[in-house]
Amino acid sequence: MLDMTCHRCGSNSLHVAEDAVEWDEVICRECGEFLATYGAVMAAIRPTPLADACLKTQWLARGMGISLAD
């Protein structure tokens, strides 16, 4: 469950798709207000998962002798 409330009506009953992806919308069930994209909400909850993954990939590549620099 998403830990946020509607900025329009204050409801915490939010709709998000079952298998939501980054660009899916998070919408208030009460008034239908668009609140954020799923990706933005997830980024707020778990800071920079993508940047972390990039760092790990870079580190892995370096370990295998592959350069991603060019």
Ligand SMILES: [Zn+2]
């Ligand atoms: Zn609302």
